Amino acid sequence: MPKIYIIPKSEFDRVRDSQAAPRQKLSLIADMCRVNTLAGIKLAGSGHIGSSFSSLDIVTYLYYAEMNVTRLGLHHPARDIYFSSKGHDVPGLYSVLFSLGILPEEKFLKLRRLGGLPGHPDVQTPGIEANTGSLGMGISKAKGMAFAQRMPESRQGRSSTQEPSPDPGRIFVMTGDGELQEGQNYEALQTAVHQKLNNITVIVDHNKIQSDRLVEQTSDLGDIAGKFAGFGWHVRAADGHDFKQLEKVFSEFRRLRDKPKILIANTLKGRGVSFMENPEALTAGRGFYKWHSGAPDDEAFLAAHEELTQSLNQRLRQNRLAPLNVKIAGEANVIPAATHVDHVGKAFGRALTEIAGGRNDIVVLDSDLLLDCHLQDFALKYPGRFIENGIAEQDMVSMAGGLALEGFLPVVNSFSAFLTSRANEQIYTNACEKTKIIYAAHYAGLLPAGPGASHQSLRDISLLGAIPNCVIAEPANEEETRRLLKYFVDGEKQTYLLRLQIGPSPAKIDVPDHKLHVGQGTALAKGQDALLFAYGPVMLHEALQAHERLKEKSISLEVVDFPWLNRVDANWLGEIVRPHSFIYVLDNHSSFGGLGDAILNALSENRLTEGRRFKKFGVEGFPACGSAGEVLKYHKLDAASLAEAIFRH
């Protein structure tokens, strides 16, 4: 297990205060931030290296050479504001904030941990100006900030008798290039011009690669500069790693006050580490880019660290400065060996490809999550029926609606948080047409909790629950995944949502072989004292462990796998609750609108509440960010907390 070293803040001070030339300093500081970004991600066991590295020279330039915020402070109303709309490049920003002393070291070393730094930006973190992580919202947020800068005297808590504010600050917002596939950007581009919000500067981190592949393969943006100019913005292009060019563009931007401004910054994803840069990285990955998310393995980490620090020491020497003084930060977070005992996502990919063999009408749609949604086999086998739609969920869902109207069966894939929320109205409109569409909602539920609230999907059942004729289900294991998908494919014309845990299951959940019956579950552990409904591999794992813990206290807890999240068979329910006076439901979802509410309603409608006590366990408040264990415990949804709560109820 490799030791991990970071460059302490004092080293940044040393370089900044040195006699090196200004651009030399910026270049050194940016690469020192790369070293620390790499360390943070390795410590966390996951994070986005590629985008952090492509944007880091620009972020360094802004904080060290362009913005007034280091002078005015983070709370001054006329400060310049920077934030990233894509958000997943935040490890790079954290390292800059750390170098400036805005983030303390102990926090910086806790990326993606409870009480540390979330995987996507959150304003609770010092120096973070906006929550992002779901794509395409940044320019709109910048508009609100720019509008606010117009009238500093109107803010809450300020009176007009205060001294007049200095010149309004400028808003700098970074976007990805793949991110420009989201339609909201174009709403914002247009309204910003109409509303004359000219103190916005958008910087496109044009690194040409999105999560899986090249932007031009995924959904080509065409002439980006021409598009933006067409929307009435000032457009400039520059090498996003060349500080001289950045200086020139930003100094020009300072003088341009009649329109909002866009810099298309040509960058390299993974910049700074040769094997993470394009084209080497894409060649090695056969067209797929490996370093978008996740942590490098030990070997790659050490090689990257070595390459960066060697280059830094060489340049320090050239500038007559002493070599880097690094300090040990800790040992690499052990990334759990992917044993793949059971993996519902992979099972989905396999089952989809298999079932599609007998069903010509199945068409699969993806929004730049080909690998994460396990669609590569389908795409290879049925390229004519695979639609890569890029990061444009609304368009993808409405397109699926058109396909369904014309006799096809679309299977629509994305992460659940984005699919069910960003495209909510489109899903509803499709449902109104009474066609049949299957939505595969990957990354459903609380875990993994590292990416933070933008990615954790705890509202999806409630977001689709009020759509008539919409069946929502979540499988506990690979076999149930296959059965549910088959059931949906064969089912009647309506809306289906298949919720899927992402990543390997904590353990294989053994569900006794059974035919699926809508609204019926399967007892996984018998018990006489209380009954607990749960679903999905994560929560059933906790439930079964709670069963074991309660056994030690001589309480016998029956655990039922209940894959149907909004359908309950009244007769079956009557039977299974008959011997029980204590009924519990464990949701991998907000406690609002999940299975708990479905079971409670079914109990009430069927007059089964009499003489029974009911309690639901679900996520209360905003989901915490951290490791799986930390976060389950934080929300009191781990086996120990569940056992305790049931014991005390």
Next chain:
Amino acid sequence: MPKIYIIPKSEFDRVRDSQAAPRQKLSLIADMCRVNTLAGIKLAGSGHIGSSFSSLDIVTYLYYAEMNVTRLGLHHPARDIYFSSKGHDVPGLYSVLFSLGILPEEKFLKLRRLGGLPGHPDVQTPGIEANTGSLGMGISKAKGMAFAQRMPESRQGRSSTQEPSPDPGRIFVMTGDGELQEGQNYEALQTAVHQKLNNITVIVDHNKIQSDRLVEQTSDLGDIAGKFAGFGWHVRAADGHDFKQLEKVFSEFRRLRDKPKILIANTLKGRGVSFMENPEALTAGRGFYKWHSGAPDDEAFLAAHEELTQSLNQRLRQNRLAPLNVKIAGEANVIPAATHVDHVGKAFGRALTEIAGGRNDIVVLDSDLLLDCHLQDFALKYPGRFIENGIAEQDMVSMAGGLALEGFLPVVNSFSAFLTSRANEQIYTNACEKTKIIYAAHYAGLLPAGPGASHQSLRDISLLGAIPNCVIAEPANEEETRRLLKYFVDGEKQTYLLRLQIGPSPAKIDVPDHKLHVGQGTALAKGQDALLFAYGPVMLHEALQAHERLKEKSISLEVVDFPWLNRVDANWLGEIVRPHSFIYVLDNHSSFGGLGDAILNALSENRLTEGRRFKKFGVEGFPACGSAGEVLKYHKLDAASLAEAIFRH
């Protein structure tokens, strides 16, 4: 009350089969359709004249001169497909479908009535190819249809042994110009080119006026042609009322197969009736366009009918054809006199303007519904704090997020169906920032039911219910509106959703003067036999009438106004349910995720279910379209049905 005449189908046949020149025929048929559109809307008591008239020449041209669908039939897989993305111009399309014999007369005469024609397109209606009404989805849907046309052999129910299909059909989709403010359009423009879906033709009905005002005032589109060309589409412009120009463009489009195509059709909103056309109409309305929605009054109706038929008869005579033979269709639907006994929307507008006087930090955002959301007083009094954002809900909500981060209190307005669904993820992201934002969700609930499922908002409570720290409430009358808004403005930092009935209340709901307490309601009618919770002017009106009906059956129903839709005070609840064994909740919402679920959960959590029977009334299935009385009855939410259900429970 004026008699209403329509032109029967036989007259269309007569003109079509006559010796008049082809373009003369098209012009006659289009104006005859205008006569019938006007009649349909007058019969309905509401509808969209302006857009129907601006698009009617194009729609007539497509069906009578361009598309193969009249020859191949509505179910042929290779037919040309037309639909309108904006959807509210559907009365015009209905009149064309009626003229072709696709819609029978008895259905055509039942616009916005139960079992008739919905106010926005629905595929259950013969000839309608897609559900639309919420804006910006059309081009994406067209993409799905165009993709389907590529592989006719793969559709469900077809085998590869069938005869090969003819040339694939073309997809024609009409959009508004204001509609182009929606970002989804740009997702679709880009992906259509990337996916080479070249058999799509978009027609922009460029009538320059959106719901309230000129597009260029609301949110200027700039160089439309340049933008579309920038996205890689073939762009042509034409006079959308000149059949010769239409002929030329569409015949050119038939030859262009390497890109998708856009026609920017320059049209006049209200075309065909002088006083409904720009500039006369805008001058008369002092910049506001009066004929976007709603029915003309008797005088305007008669004048419009007269102008259209005189012009038609003159042109028929010039073509040596007999004058029009019209037939009586019925009497104008009586539009209820707007007595304005009580009007929560107007009260909201007044209270907002008043409260903003003492709060410099209040900023109001609108998405082209200034008049419907009663924001004109605020906009006049505080122009610097009023942001007209056009039809771009996502951008509006994220912009509000930026304003809130910078110390302002945004009040964000739109129709509830659009605000809570289209911008759902943006609302959630804002909430994660733990700022304070008030969302004013106008047009909440089942009524008015004429516009149909795209506009009726029956999911909004469930759509925001799982957002932590989000308080949702709906006032029963003007005074409660003012109190709730004030309470929200003064309240702590969290998310607030104010649900508002649109239009005048059926009657003033008298709520005894009371201070607001979160989670507590007010008894409006006392009773000992059963307890009914309800909220909002419409449902409380039905509830109070049910109280009267049950009194006749010697059942004494207590009716409680409960404005809090996701907060229940446990102590208060315990007190009020104490004497009751029968507890009912009446939701103006889907029965999923509404107040019913909140009350049931509170009963369960506080062990109040024992010895009590509970039932919730809400909207099941998709909301019906029709008059208020028809639809309440259809969903069994009218007083008579409620009284009956409670009597029998």
